Amino acid sequence: MPAPVAAPAPVAEIAVATERKSWFDKLKTGLRKTGTGIQAVFVNAQIDDALYEELESALLMADTGVKATEFLLEDLRGRVKRQMATNATQVKALLAEAVADLLKPLEKPLVIGQYTPTVIMVAGVNGAGKTTSIGKLTKHLANEGASVLLAAADTFRAAAREQLLVWADRNTVEIVSNEGGDPSAVSFDAVNAGKARGKDVVLVDTAGRLPTQLHLMDELKKIKRVVTKADATAPHEVLLVIDGNTGQNALAQVKAFDETLGLTGLIVTKLDGTAKGGVLCAIARERPIPVYFIGVGEKLEDLETFSAREFAQALLG
Numbered sequence: 001m002p003a004p005v006a007a008p009a010p011v012a013e014i015a016v017a018t019e020r021k022s023w024f025d026k027l028k029t030g031l032r033k034t035g036t037g038i039q040a041v042f043v044n045a046q047i048d049d050a051l052y053e054e055l056e057s058a059l060l061m062a063d064t065g066v067k068a069t070e071f072l073l074e075d076l077r078g079r080v081k082r083q084m085a086t087n088a089t090q091v092k093a094l095l096a097e098a099v100a101d102l103l104k105p106l107e108k109p110l111v112i113g114q115y116t117p118t119v120i121m122v123a124g125v126n127g128a129g130k131t132t133s134i135g136k137l138t139k140h141l142a143n144e145g146a147s148v149l150l151a152a153a154d155t156f157r158a159a160a161r162e163q164l165l166v167w168a169d170r171n172t173v174e175i176v177s178n179e180g181g182d183p184s185a186v187s188f189d190a191v192n193a194g195k196a197r198g199k200d201v202v203l204v205d206t207a208g209r210l211p212t213q214l215h216l217m218d219e220l221k222k223i224k225r226v227v228t229k230a231d232a233t234a235p236h237e238v239l240l241v242i243d244g245n246t247g248q249n250a251l252a253q254v255k256a257f258d259e260t261l262g263l264t265g266l267i268v269t270k271l272d273g274t275a276k277g278g279v280l281c282a283i284a285r286e287r288p289i290p291v292y293f294i295g296v297g298e299k300l301e302d303l304e305t306f307s308a309r310e311f312a313q314a315l316l317g
Contacts, residue, residue, distance in 0.1 A: 023304050028314040030272030030296030034062050035315045037275065038095075045088040047080065055095075062275060063247030065282030072098050072281065096316040102281055103308035108290035110237065110265065110305075112146050117194040117202045119227060119234035121187075122267075123220060123257055124241035126208035129269035131163045133241045133295065134205050136303035137267070138173055140293070146200040151190030152177035153223060154207040174199075183207065183219060184226040191230035204235070217260050224261060239292065241267045247276035254287050265292040267303070272296040277315065 041054045052073055059069040072095070079085075079094040112118045122137075124130035131154065138148050150173060174197070176190040187204050194202035204227065206220055227234050240257045242250040250268075257263055266289055271277050280291065291306040 024310055024314060026296055026302070027271075027294075027304075027310060028317050031277050031311075031314045033273070033275040034271075034277030035317065037061055038278075039092070039316060042088040042092040045091075047085065047088065047091060051088070051091070052077070059278060059281075062278030063282065064278030065248060065251065065285065068102065068278075068281040068285035071285055072102060075102075092316055096312045099281065099315065100309045100312035102284050103311060105288045106266075106280065106284050106291040107306060107308045108265070108292070110292045112141065112144070112200060115231075115233055115236050117149070117191070117199045118236045119191055119194070119202045119204065119231060120237040120239060121204045121206065121224060121227065121235040121261075122239045122241060123206050123261065124208055125243075125253060128208065128241045128243040128246075129295065130208055130241040131205055132298070133267045133269055133293075133303065134203055135166075136295065136300055137293065138203060139300045140303060141201055142173065147198075148173045148201045148203060149190060149194045149197065149199040150175040151187050151202060151204040153183040153186045153190075154205050184223050187223050188226050188230045191227055191234060195231065217256075220261060237264045238262060239265045239267055240289075241269060244268050244271040244277055244279065244294075245274040247274070247279050248282065250279050251282050251286060254283055254289060258287060258289060263289050265290045267291075267293045267295070268306075269295040269303075280311065 038055070038058045041051065041058050045051045056069055056073060059072065060066070064072070075098045076091070076095050079098060080091055083090070083094060085091050085094060122130060122134055134150070138150065141148050152175060176186060176193050178186050183206065190202050190204060204223070206223055207216065224235060224238070238261045240254060240263050242253055244250065246253070254263070254266065266283070268280065268291055271294055283289065283291070293303050294306050294311070295303045
């Protein structure tokens, strides 16, 4: 009797796997600046105290932070002992596993559909790539079959509304805006419009601000309160966009915005331009808020769901 032949994988599955491989290659290239310093430690290295000391410096230089660095080194020493690793290549592979395990709690999918509409409020400091990330997120959600309504609640910055209109146009989605209007009023109108039009998602773009600008942080609290008046269950997600280039400063932003708004997730951008990608380890150790998406480029498709294992492998590849 001939041996049974495995059924070929469905075309859609192959396409997804190919897409993900292409994303992994892009991520690997994007994390090169962060990973090079860490990987260099293992070149022709002996497994001794000097290796761990050099690794400590490299991790700190990558903005992994003191707490996460200490945790990773202790974890790694334990793994090396248990696995009886005898060369630096094995130790590097064990470090990749340690990083993946540390980042695992940050891995969580963004769930749409539990509420109609799902109201997502997006915050971030100026220059973090907030409005661009909203455009990319809109594209991602549209690809998943969700109908999206954008709320241009960043009424302080003259160019913000126009920028969001461009993204809305590119993604062919509707937008609620009011030039120079009250951000809370725009948000309130958008949530009501989303309900009336049966939208799956309402994305609220808020003004970029620094956590030290207390009056603007109060404005964010007000937007959140007013959104709750339009829908008692909303906002369902409060996301912060952080720029990977800013390293430990990004961790400080996460802590400050979380205290003000109660964050449910993060979008980490610009990881391709930084040597400070280790900040994700610092976030995992000190303020483990889920990372829904990471970005490595300007194109619409350059935003992808976060995978701890992929990130660790791309970093230490």
